Structure formats: structure tokens, C-alpha cells
Amino acid sequence: MKVTCPTCDGPPSDADVLAYRCSRCGAGLESTAHRSVESFESAILRDRGPVWRYERLLPLGGDAMLDDPLPARPARSRALEERTGAAEVWLVDATTLGTGTFKDYEAAVIAAMAAELGVERASVHSTGNTALAYLHYARRAGRSCAAYVPADNLSKLGAYESTAAFPVIAVDADYADVSSLAKSDAAASGRTHLAPMAWKLEGKAAIGYAIQEFCPDVDVIVQTVAGGYGPLGFEVAFRRLREIGETRGVAGRRRYALYQAGDSATLARAWVEGIDELSGDDLQLPERPFEPTLQSTNPLATLPELRRGLPGGSTITPVPTDEVEAAADLVTSILGEHGIRIDYAREKSAVISIAGVLASRWASTERIAIVVSGSAPFTAPGRATVERTIGAR
Numbered sequence: 001m002k003v004t005c006p007t008c009d010g011p012p013s014d015a016d017v018l019a020y021r022c023s024r025c026g027a028g029l030e031s032t033a034h035r036s037v038e039s040f041e042s043a044i045l046r047d048r049g050p051v052w053r054y055e056r057l058l059p060l061g062g063d064a065m066l067d068d069p070l071p072a073r074p075a076r077s078r079a080l081e082e083r084t085g086a087a088e089v090w091l092v093d094a095t096t097l098g099t100g101t102f103k104d105y106e107a108a109v110i111a112a113m114a115a116e117l118g119v120e121r122a123s124v125h126s127t128g129n130t131a132l133a134y135l136h137y138a139r140r141a142g143r144s145c146a147a148y149v150p151a152d153n154l155s156k157l158g159a160y161e162s163t164a165a166f167p168v169i170a171v172d173a174d175y176a177d178v179s180s181l182a183k184s185d186a187a188a189s190g191r192t193h194l195a196p197m198a199w200k201l202e203g204k205a206a207i208g209y210a211i212q213e214f215c216p217d218v219d220v221i222v223q224t225v226a227g228g229y230g231p232l233g234f235e236v237a238f239r240r241l242r243e244i245g246e247t248r249g250v251a252g253r254r255r256y257a258l259y260q261a262g263d264s265a266t267l268a269r270a271w272v273e274g275i276d277e278l279s280g281d282d283l284q285l286p287e288r289p290f291e292p293t294l295q296s297t298n299p300l301a302t303l304p305e306l307r308r309g310l311p312g313g314s315t316i317t318p319v320p321t322d323e324v325e326a327a328a329d330l331v332t333s334i335l336g337e338h339g340i341r342i343d344y345a346r347e348k349s350a351v352i353s354i355a356g357v358l359a360s361r362w363a364s365t366e367r368i369a370i371v372v373s374g375s376a377p378f379t380a381p382g383r384a385t386v387e388r389t390i391g392a393r
């Protein structure tokens with residue numbers, strides 16, 4: 001494992017690697033992988049899938065079982081260029097991995113990390129699509145994994161069949177309480193709970209590298225966010241690229257235009273109002289959310305990171321849900337022109353950001369990369385079942 005503590009000597013323990021934090025001094029660990037790379041161009045493994053083609057910039061070894069088909073090249077959308085007036089609009093399809101969602105990026109990397117550390121029994125908690133992604137990659141890595149999912153979100157699992165090695169545990173509680181209930185139940189069941197923010201960001205970094213590889217001249221990156229792990233992960237990539245001397249194009253200069261569904265726009269409201277830290281009371285978690293996958297307590301942890309990490313000029317904007325609904329057919333058809341098939345019923349994320357793009361004003365010089373983070377059509381095998389339910393409302 002190519003991680004080190006910036007202040008202590010000697011290799012970190014497995015527990016520290018899992019936490020991505022040094023238990024001796026409390027510092028965050030750092031990846032050393034990219035320090036042995038001569039240039040970004042020479043580091044790309046062009047016969048690999050979207051994640052492991054950047055393995056030389058990742059702190060762990062590639063796992064052939066976790067690799068995916070080659071990525072499609074980002075496509076320029078003339079339809080979106082005409083409608084926005086921007087100079088270029090690129091579509092970066094993040095729905096081509098194992099279970100068809102953006103969550104696969106972190107799941108693939110974290111499954112590899114857990115396997116490399118010898119974790120036999122893992123667990124995650126998530127709002128739905130993320131659980132499927134972790135179960136999928138844990139299965140491919142040959143490790144047991146339990147998924148804790150809010151009872152209200154079980155429909156997100158499609159036809160997933162809970163098994164002894166890959167159980168689904170429903171959490172019947174308010175969204176804000178799911179995380180702590182899942183963690184304590186996992187500890188009682190002898191499972192290692194995955195995964196801290198830094199490891200999730202390692203997975204998302206692959207998208208930053210892909211933007212630099214395929215459309216380096218863009219200056220605005222667009223995505224729908226819940227907690228904002230996506231852009232924080234892209235920033236991990238751009239920081240490393242800078243350290244290895246890659247500063248051309250987007251690696252040297254960029255801003256983010258991020259969007260949230262109007263009914264759960266915790267980050268967008270905080271961003272506009274100039275707030276730097278949130279408490280639990282500030283979270284906008286509606287009882288019947290427009291998009292359940294985007295329900296998250298992560299903004300409590302991520303808002304300060306976003307404030308520190310995002311380049312100047314970055315924005316987080318709420319998109320009214322009726323505007324998203326109205327744009328759904330148009331966006332689905334524009335994406336379809338480029339072979340990007342999204343399942344709007346399964347996840348609305350792709351439409352939220354593009355509806356936001358269509359409603360925003362763009363300079364005629366701007367070049368935009370839209371990270372399409374909705375969901376490809378995907379049906380989990382078996383029937384939707386759960387092992388048991390914890391919590392009780």
C-alpha cells in the first residue's frame with residue numbers, strides 16, 4: 001500500500017490505512033504513488049478500464065477482477081452548445097461501470113483496498129445505489145459485505161436478493177440517524193465498516209484524470225452533488241497532477257458549477273448564504289425526497305472541505321424539482337444521441353445538473369464538462385429481500 005504519514009517514520013498500520021489517518025499523530029495519510037510517475041501521459045495504462053487505467057496514481061495495486069470495460073471517450077454535445085451558448089459542452093459518462101452509477105468508482109477502489117488489507121467481512125451504509133455498487137464489487141473481490149439501507153429506499157435495490165454473505169439490512173429510522181445505527185450494528189456483527197471520506201475520494205479521482213486525459217481544455221466542471229464527494233475527489237486528482245508537473249488546461253485552471261435538487265439543497269443554501277459549517281438542524285432531508293439517492297448527512301463533514309478545496313468562482317445552485325421533471329425527456333434524448341442511456345426512474349441525478357445547466361447563463365467562451373452521474377439501466381439479480389430490519393420509528 002503506497003500511503004505514508006507526512007510526519008511519522010515507518011509504515012502505517014492496517015487500521016490506520018483503512019481510516020486513511022495516522023493514529024500516532026492524528027494526521028491524514030498521503031498517497032505516495034504519484035511521486036514515482038514521470039508524467040501524466042506516461043502514467044496512463046491505456047488498455048485498462050476507467051479506474052485502473054490510472055492505477056499508477058492510486059495508492060494500491062490494480063485488481064484485474066475489479067477492472068471494467070474501456071471508457072467511452074467524452075462526447076461534445078452540439079445540442080447543449082446551441083442551447084447554452086457556451087463554446088463547448090462535453091459529456092463525461094460516469095455510468096459505465098459495474099452497476100451503472102457514479103458510486104461504482106468509489107466501490108471499485110474501496111473493494112480493492114479492503115481486499116489488499118485482508119478485510120474478510122465489511123459493511124457499508126448508503127441510500128441505495130451506493131449499496132448495490134459496494135455489494136457488486138465486494139462480490140467480485142471475493143469478500144463478504146453487508147449493506148445498511150434506509151427502509152424507505154429499498155426500492156433502489158431493484159431485485160436484489162439478500163444472502164448470508166451479502167446481506168441487506170433495512171434501517172427504519174430518520175435519514176439523519178441511519179449512519180450511527182448502521183455503524184453500531186456493524187461493530188456488533190464483527191464487520192469492518194467502510195469507508196472514510198479519503199478512500200471515497202480516491203475512487204472519484206479517476207474522473208478528474210479522465211477529464212484531463214480526454215477533454216483537458218474545459219474550464220468548468222458540472223455535476224449534481226449530494227455531499228460533494230465527486231468534486232472533492234476530482235480535486236485530489238488535480239492536486240496530484242500539479243505535483244507531477246501537469247498544469248495544462250483544466251489541471252491548471254477550473255471552476256465548478258454544481259447543482260442540487262431544490263427539495264434537498266443543503267449545500268446550495270449554505271453556499272449562497274456564505275455559511276462555512278453546518279449542524280444537524282441545517283440538513284434539508286425531506287420525508288419524501290425527490291431523489292432518495294441524494295439524501296445525505298455528508299454535508300456536515302464536506303461543507304468545510306468544499307470551502308477549502310473548491311477553486312474560486314465555484315457555485316452550488318438549487319434546481320427546482322418541477323424544472324427537473326420538465327427537462328427529463330429532453331435531457332434523456334440528448335444523452336441518448338451520444339449512447340448514454342440513463343434510467344431516470346432509478347436515479348434523477350443526470351437530469352438535475354443538466355436542467356441546471358440549461359437554466360444557467362454561460363459566457364460564449366466557456367468550455368464545460370458535465371459529469372453524467374445518473375444511472376444506466378440496471379437490474380440486480382434475484383428478488384428484493386432483506387435479512388432483517390433495525391431501528392424502529
Ligand SMILES: [Zn+2]
Nearest residue numbers: 005008022025
Ligand atoms: Zn503520524
